[in-house]
Amino acid sequence: MKNIELKARKGNSAAEAQAQALGARFAGVVIQEDRYLRCARGRLKIRRTDGRDPMLVWYERPDEPEARESRYEKFDLSDSLAAVLEAALGVEACVRKTRRLYLWEGVRIHIDDVDGLGQFLEFEAVLPDAGDEREGSRKVAFLREHFGLGAEDMVPESYSDLVRRGPA
Numbered sequence: 700m701k702n703i704e705l706k707a708r709k710g711n712s713a714a715e716a717q718a719q720a721l722g723a724r725f726a727g728v729v730i731q732e733d734r735y736l737r738c739a740r741g742r743l744k745i746r747r748t749d750g751r752d753p754m755l756v757w758y759e760r761p762d763e764p765e766a767r768e769s770r771y772e773k774f775d776l777s778d779s780l781a782a783v784l785e786a787a788l789g790v791e792a793c794v795r796k797t798r799r800l801y802l803w804e805g806v807r808i809h810i811d812d813v814d815g816l817g818q819f820l821e822f823e824a825v826l827p828d829a830g831d832e833r834e835g836s837r838k839v840a841f842l843r844e845h846f847g848l849g850a851e852d853m854v855p856e857s858y859s860d861l862v863r864r865g866p867a
Contacts, residue, residue: 703835707852709820723803735859736788753781764853792859805829
C-alpha cells in the first residue's frame, strides 16, 4: 500500500476551521498510542487505538520536508502477540496522540495533538482513493497552500524521531 504524505506544525483551532471551509467531512476523534520497535529497515510500530485490537504497521519513506511517498503494510494483532513483539524487538519510542480526523477527496487530514510535542497537521493522500501518485501529490500541494503552510512549518521526520530527540 502507499500514500503521499506531508506533516507540519500547525495550531489545531485554525486547522479545524480550514478543514471545515474545504467541506472536509469530520470522521471523529481518535486516541492512539504508537510504540516504535527496533527494526533493520523503515519503521515498525504497534498501534493501539481506543476500542480496537492492536495493529502492526511497517512503513518506509524518506525523511524530507516536502510531500513524499510512503509505502506501508498493516497487520491485525492480538494483545499477546503485540506484547511478544515488544519484548523481543524492544520499544524505541512511544508516541501518544489525540487525532481529529477529516476526510477530503481521498485525503486524510489529521489534526494531531501529540503528547509532549504539541500540535501538528498531517495530510495522507491514500492511493488509489485519492487518485494516482500525480493526483495525490496535487491534492496534498493544494492542501498545503489552502492551510497556508510554509517551508518553516514542514516536519520531515516521524513523531517517534521527535519524541526521541525531546521537546524543541
